Amino acid sequence: MTEFNSLYCKGCWQQMRMPIFIRSPLSVPFRLIGVKPSRMHPNLCTVCELMFTKVKKKKQIDIQATVMFADLRGYTRLSERADSAGIARLLDKFYDECAPAIWKRDGIINKMIGDAVLSIFNFPLERQDHVRQAVLAAIEIQRQCGDMQSELSGLAGAEGPVKIGIGIHTGTASIGEFGTAYKDFTIIGSVVNKASRIQGAAESGEILISDDAYRSIREDYPDLEPRTYRLKGIDQPVAAYAVPS
Amino acid sequence: MTEFNSLYCKGCWQQMRMPIFIRSPLSVPFRLIGVKPSRMHPNLCTVCELMFTKVKKKKQIDIQATVMFADLRGYTRLSERADSAGIARLLDKFYDECAPAIWKRDGIINKMIGDAVLSIFNFPLERQDHVRQAVLAAIEIQRQCGDMQSELSGLAGAEGPVKIGIGIHTGTASIGEFGTAYKDFTIIGSVVNKASRIQGAAESGEILISDDAYRSIREDYPDLEPRTYRLKGIDQPVAAYAVPS
Numbered sequence: 340m341t342e343f344n345s346l347y348c349k350g351c352w353q354q355m356r357m358p359i360f361i362r363s364p365l366s367v368p369f370r371l372i373g374v375k376p377s378r379m380h381p382n383l384c385t386v387c388e389l390m391f392t393k394v395k396k397k398k399q400i401d402i403q404a405t406v407m408f409a410d411l412r413g414y415t416r417l418s419e420r421a422d423s424a425g426i427a428r429l430l431d432k433f434y435d436e437c438a439p440a441i442w443k444r445d446g447i448i449n450k451m452i453g454d455a456v457l458s459i460f461n462f463p464l465e466r467q468d469h470v471r472q473a474v475l476a477a478i479e480i481q482r483q484c485g486d487m488q489s490e491l492s493g494l495a496g497a498e499g500p501v502k503i504g505i506g507i508h509t510g511t512a513s514i515g516e517f518g519t520a521y522k523d524f525t526i527i528g529s530v531v532n533k534a535s536r537i538q539g540a541a542e543s544g545e546i547l548i549s550d551d552a553y554r555s556i557r558e559d560y561p562d563l564e565p566r567t568y569r570l571k572g573i574d575q576p577v578a579a580y581a582v583p584s
Numbered sequence: 585m586t587e588f589n590s591l592y593c594k595g596c597w598q599q600m601r602m603p604i605f606i607r608s609p610l611s612v613p614f615r616l617i618g619v620k621p622s623r624m625h626p627n628l629c630t631v632c633e634l635m636f637t638k639v640k641k642k643k644q645i646d647i648q649a650t651v652m653f654a655d656l657r658g659y660t661r662l663s664e665r666a667d668s669a670g671i672a673r674l675l676d677k678f679y680d681e682c683a684p685a686i687w688k689r690d691g692i693i694n695k696m697i698g699d700a701v702l703s704i705f706n707f708p709l710e711r712q713d714h715v716r717q718a719v720l721a722a723i724e725i726q727r728q729c730g731d732m733q734s735e736l737s738g739l740a741g742a743e744g745p746v747k748i749g750i751g752i753h754t755g756t757a758s759i760g761e762f763g764t765a766y767k768d769f770t771i772i773g774s775v776v777n778k779a780s781r782i783q784g785a786a787e788s789g790e791i792l793i794s795d796d797a798y799r800s801i802r803e804d805y806p807d808l809e810p811r812t813y814r815l816k817g818i819d820q821p822v823a824a825y826a827v828p829s
Contacts (some may be wrong), residue, residue, distance in 0.1 A: 359798070398672070401668065416817040418776075418777050427643070434765070439765060450768075451762070453776065463627075518680055519679075522623070525696070528663060528671070529663050529669055532664070532698075572660025574661075
């Protein structure tokens with residue numbers, strides 16, 4: 340993964356033109372003050388998300404972002420039947436396919452939630468085409484996890500292939516630290532909830548995107564037909580589009 | 585929070601009788617090698633969970649644990665209506681009530697997932713009565729969040745009180761690091777999924793515990809009546825008990 344070996348933090352460089360070294364001997368002084376590559380993206384540094392909020396003097400800031408949820412379908416049922424070593428292998432594979440697909444498109448992994456990944460595009464690395472980048476990451480995840488199924492077919496307790504459902508939505512969200520005793524860096528707002536609910540509505544193997552997301556990439560897929568969903572906690576019917584992978 | 589100011593890591597002390605200082609000037613040499621108080625519990629150190637897996641030479645280990653999920657009900661609907669500053673205040677309160685209630689009983693916060701908290705009891709700090717401790721934490725969270733409702737009643741978009749649903753289950757689970765490119769410290773297994781599903785079945789304001797959990801605390805609540813649930817992904821009907829808060 341040579342592309343994830345940047346010598347300096349690309350977020351600090353893009354936002355402030357500051358060369359914060361995170362690899363090579365040049366990184367030693369930064370490591371001494373606790374700055375190192377971030378878990379959320381190997382080309383970002385550990386403090387850059389907080390630096391942005393510090394620069395703006397707020398605990399949370401509003402951003403334009405694309406949120407993608409990807410979820411392993413049938414995980415609960417599989418966990419009931421397979422041994423823990425098999426489930427661990429499955430999660431290792433899933434995480435290891437998702438992470439580079441997201442990072443390559445300048446997205447970050449905000450958190451892994453057992454059988455699901457929550458990722459964010461356009462923060463802190465800004466890209467005009469963040470919706471397209473999220474969709475490309477989703478397509479790569481679906482393709483790679485298609486390949487994964489044959490490897491996992493021998494997993495004790497698995498019946499049929501293990502598939503992924505993906506949901507994508509875009510809009511304004513709040514990002515920053517929540518809580519004071521226990522601080523958690525995350526993203527909140529209706530964009531996040533709707534992305535999560537759309538992911539829940541996606542069929543196994545499907546990439547389902549909101550109408551707001553579709554508007555940004557319509558030229559790539561001009562002929563998708565809208566479907567209407569009733570989603571828990573959302574009053575209005577939601578239109579979404581299935582992107583072919 | 586004076587009780588969360590231990591000078592040394594209580595996990596390393598309990599497991600290995602090693603005094604790893606995490607506060608006071610004695611902690612300076614440890615900080616220089618990157619050891620500091622853990623986010624999951626302020627009286628533990630950052631590397632002690634990994635130290636346990638390193639001592640046992642495995643990426644994951646099987647443990648006896650009690651898992652508690654607590655979830656803010658109606659969060660999606662509220663997020664659709666309230667402003668992000670109001671939602672941020674709500675999450676700050678929720679996290680800040682949950683964290684000390686869990687830490688006081690030697691539980692750890694494994695992760696916050698938007699409107700939910702996943703906590704683990706009996707790892708790495710071992711306690712014979714880990715089920716009871718989880719139930720006591722749940723009772724405190726319900727009581728404190730009952731108090732919280734009056735403060736939140738002014739929140740724009742909130743209709744009626746914001747309540748919590750809690751689910752608890754106990755048994756053998758796998759804990760450790762999953763993934764290689766992106767490493768995530770978490771707990772997996774049917775215990776975790778069942779705790780999550782039981783939490784989903786709990787009414788607002790309720791603490792619902794599995795029959796396995798109930799067996800450990802029956803002497804505290806001898807007269808609870810079992811209820812039977814059909815839970816997604818679990819073939820057999822599940823018996824659970826509502827603990828009064």
